[in-house]
Amino acid sequence: MTAEASQAGSPEDPAADGERPLRIALLTYKGNPFCGGQGVYVRHLSRELARLGHRIEVIGAQPYPVLDEGHGRLSLTELPSLDLYRQPDPFRTPARDEYRDWIDAAEVATMWTGGFPEPLTFSLRARRHLRARRGDFDVVHDNQTLGYGLLGDVGAPLVTTIHHPITVDRRLELEAAESRQRRLSVRRWYAFTRMQKRVARRLPSVLTVSGTSRQEIVDDLGVRADRVHVVHIGADTDLFSPDPSVARIPGRIVTTSSADVPLKGLVFLVEALAKVRTEQPEAHLVVVGKRPEEGPVAQAMRRYGLEGAVEFVKGISDAELVDLVRSAQVACVPSLYEGFSLPAAEAMATGTPLVATTGGAIPEVAGPDGETCLAVPPGDAGALAAGLSRLLGDADLRARLGAAGRERVLRHFTWARAAEGTVARYREAVAGSGAPVRPERPGPVSGRAPARPEAPARTAAAQAEARPDASSPARAGSSAPAGTGATEAPVSRSGAPAPTGSARTAPGLTAPAEVVDVVSDRESRATC
Template structure:
């Protein structure tokens, strides 16, 4: 149905569940689907929600999400930040003309002092935007921003996804820090987790991706169990599927990992490769991720003479990624911890046999050892080497595990199932809030249906105010104006921040200005190393979906 027909009051076709279609605001403060799990989640969930008959407006900051084409009611609104971590000038200092309001000043000040500002500053811009469009949405779905700006009234019932607590990544980074300076730097970078903990405790409805993550949200963030609901995410089983025409390369092992993130456990897989090559000299590893210039992985490759046996690829397309996984004799997930593990589900969906650790929620995805995968303890290079040796030497075992793995994914872990479960939680949240929005129809603020669209100029102007190009304009009277009551200083200071202080029509390609990639959704990437100005790479996407990053930027 077109926007014009809805405005005229024409009856709507029901959604797939037989009820009225919902208008959904899906928030993502980083949305690159090639460099961080947050973008992968938003891309696939938004598509499946649209397939179910709902209208989804993704509201995101740089790097902007990429949405799939051809779905009615699926659109993007760009809500720009200052994009401080973009390439080729990460940790840049914006020009004077780039500052629009006090939120921009807060963003820069937090970066200058070694913190990560984006969860807080995006939440403040999102609140202003949503309040200016009150009545446009039935539900607001936040993808782990967990910023102060999303507390209180955002114009519709709020549902929040927490993939896993970023405090887990923080602790792993601290454990791997080798100096007092490094530990200080990690603590400062992850200071935003104190804000996320305070916000999480006040959320009415939390979705998470696994039972393991559910318990950790209780333990680490103090959220009540009755407010947390598990909705498994999944693989794109149409894309990630077996294809016998793709030749399997003897000895090939594939993993998706970021070399500089301790959580990913890549160093243990490199050590395992060195051991298994004594028995299988043709064994070699292809890492979907950035080649490390230094650090434990680079040192291990040099120590064991593996320079010609380990390749790194990045910037590949989805189709290229699928064919790479299909071509492997073994897919491996060596992580010390995962909140879900999309790489495991995707590898299994292609029919490639999986060797995975038991870190975090990986067993919930991969299944039982010997039935749908081979499972080994995390952080054990000897166990990884034994598992690799078994799989490389036993074609019947590979065939059996590959077939059983795909069947498991088809039964339990698809994006269609994820969307259905998410809609059920939306409707529960709407019912708790009193049954829905006002009868006055504000949908004229949405793009007409007929495919992805972009609403540039993130925030709608306040009544009587000027139109804006960007997050918001500074109203007369000072930087605190035009913020819907969020006057400077009225929002709790970001953890560690100074006190007082949508894809567009470019569907199919990443938003311009991708930040440094190293990794996984950011958690676990190197933190800044100085209080007066960060000098080392920042997380590509600090979201808590870090376990699911493709690391292909």
């Protein structure tokens, strides 16, 4: 047996639970692991599933997932969209020769009307791809696409993760909208949540990351409670760990905020910082995220004269992120709502004491006030300032909360536990469908898959070789030039091109009747 085959494991080797390994298709319409929770979820869950002995093929669109290296059972298949929101030209109009079929036309048309097309269009491409590869997978795991294309037969039992209902984001943004025009824009952008509600109600098995999210899914989406199962996610506790050699910087507060949206509550943290600095002038904030040029946060920074006291960092490596969190005296999660809060778990795992709101599922992660964190009401800048001042001024309290926080994460919130719980739900879905778990087919062994365009299914090691800088997160947001990789059809495991529908290359195409109402009903997009 070759070294590569030994690494991949024999098809007959049992998985960690003693049963036959599963062949898993893990779908993600957005996979950036450096911005937003969905990409982080796919990266860490896929790695731990591979460690348990299963074969995972991540199928994703731009920004493509970045998978951890060294796992022969883990590969990536790129299922490209038109990448309409890529930098530096978001909301771009594609060139005529970029259009491949009616799905591309629907994607552009939805963007033109102010909607967000990716959950729908990715689901349609994924269904086509999965049906062309019937028999290749034992289970399909959708990471919150919730698109019409995933209803019906996708070639294997379907399990879906809903981190939290996006209807919560929609509600909070509508409440924060200051004009009728802004409210109309928010309604158009979040029109896809109508589809997600309809799809969610028809799903046989839903996973979610917290009890709070479970209740929101039942209440907001109307999913039957007996179909929703909690599998907590967690932190990479090997990476996010204490390191006494990293010095704590006096007055440093660190937070993560990937976007200037009301949900994240960053504006309240900026206001709180202004209050803290009246008594502790060395207090300063480092935000892991993009600096907003306009909007509530930028306005608050100017109003309180905090431009020099708030620093934004982005594009940093995992190691740099961990050291940044370790260097802070206090970590803060100021969100109005979170379905779980990975930043809270990761900060606690480093032993950095936490001030967090009680929004959404944050208390499930952060634990009791005064024992593993300091908890404050969401949207209350005064309470947030009081908590920050208390921690910054009390070294003994920081040490006690930091140690208790790490212990809590180790007990409850690790990716290994998440993978084990997820596999149990996979096996329930397979058993409930009556479909047997088939023996693994001989597939491409790590490092032996042909290069694109013949086969886009790639191992994690092959991804690293393809990146200009394998250690840099910049790859997650990169895109193929128009007319090259972005328009190539996916290829099945056998090497034969998967069906791609009508091979037209111009807009103005007619969609099948089952989704025509979704892509053409502008009135519903403006009023949903």
